[in-house]
Amino acid sequence: MDFYTFVELPPDLPKLAHADRLMLLGSCFAANIGMKLVEAKFRCDVNPYGILYNPLSISAALREIDGGKEYRPDDLFFFRECWHSPMHHGDFSSCEAEDTLQRINGRLKEAHEHFHQLDCLLVTFGTAWVYENKNTGTVVANCHKQPESYFIRRMLSVNEIVSDYTSLLSGLLARIPRMKVLFTISPIRHVRDGMHANQLSKATLLLAVNQLQATFPEHVFYFPAYELLLDELRDYRFYAEDMVHPSETAIRYVWERFTQSCIAADALQIMEESENIRKMLAHKPFHPDSEEYKRFLGQIVLKINRLNGKYPYLDFQKEREICRIRLKA
Structure with a gap:
């Protein structure tokens, strides 16, 4: 007897390897999965603008990164004794x-x-609702608690998102033809919008991504994080105390499903060995000054050297430094 609805994962999702360069932008899901990818020793750049929620702000950030934009004083504004960037x-x-x-x-x-x-490139859309600055007419990524009267609040249309990303991805893929783009929709509900408006927002994002997949079938993919939380884990015990964000258990479950479908077999082995090193370093010795413990640390260094010999792009700088400090103590 089945007590939940199983979400089938797409069979053609890109398989990530440790040699790959990854970038994650978007909502809290991008931050959560990005943190786990970094811990697993993948080469990731996670949210270089901080958390972004709406598609237009994410696309604007990507264009600025691509073009090597340098921010100047007139890109900032002063509010509540701090200087902010609306992006x-x-x-x-x-x-x-x-x-x-x-x-x-x-x-x-x-x-x-x-x-x-x-x-x-892994992109997580959070909401289709945006805030346009009344003076500039531009969509802001963050209001920084300015009065709502400064902005026009509206919901993006499917066509608006698709048009913007068709233009963006056409240019990016012409310059980086090997790049895959993996979209997700954040399962976090924006309750301030109201539950019905939140559902309309998520539906808009889902339809937009679906059209982008059809437009770029060889390059654009969708991982169903939204469906995993709302269909497989449709119980409030999988939410944090605010009943909006996923709990740690839910995040771990989605991460497990992500690794099953999006991580290459060789990378899974590297992840296991890296996790063993992390657990060894987390071990608290009874006698940290003993020769036995120093030999134990030496074994960790040997494991790190062996992995780095096979995979020189793995970053074990932090682990090496911990071993060095403990061996000197």
């Missing part, structure tokens, strides 16, 4: 304009350096 999350904001610019341009330079070497 960036509040993590980039600061009391000094120069600090804000340094944070923004540092991340932009880092993202731009490897952008044209990307193998896979």
Whole structure:
């Protein structure tokens, strides 16, 4: 007897390898999966603008990264004793304009350096609702708690999203023909929009991605994170206390389904060995100064050296530093 609806994953999803260069942009799902990919030693750039929710802000960010934009003082605005960028999350904001610019341009330079070497772009749409600045007419990525009277709130149409991304992807794929684009829709509900308006928003995003798949069948793919949470895990025990965001258990489950369908077989083996190293480092010894523990740390270093010998692009700098500090202690 079945007690839940099983979500079948598409059979043709791209298989990610540790040698690939990845970039993730978008809603909290991109941040959650991106963090797990980084922990698994994939080469990822995760949300260089911070969390982004709507498709137009994500596409604007991609165009700026592609073009190597450098932010200047007139790209910022001052509000509540801080300098902000309407394109960036509040993590980039600061009391000094120069600090804000340094944070923004540092991340932009880092993202731009490897952008044209990307193998896979993972994009998570959160909502089709946008806020347009009344003075500039541009869609903002973040209102930074400015009064709603500063903005016009509206919902994007399917055609608007498809037109924007058809133009964007046509240009990107002409320059990076090997690149795959994996779309997801965030399962996080935007309850402030109202439940019906949230459903309309998610449906708009789903229809837009479906049309993009039809337009770019060799390059655009869809991973059903939204369906996994709403259909397979359709129970409030899989949500956090706010009853909106997925719980840690739900995130781990979606990650497991993601690895089953989107990670290459060789990469799964590397992930297992990397996880063993992480667990060994997490081990708390009874006698950290003992020779036995130092030999144990030496074994970890040997494992790291062996993996790096086979896969030189794996980044074990943090683990090496931990071993070095503990061996000197």
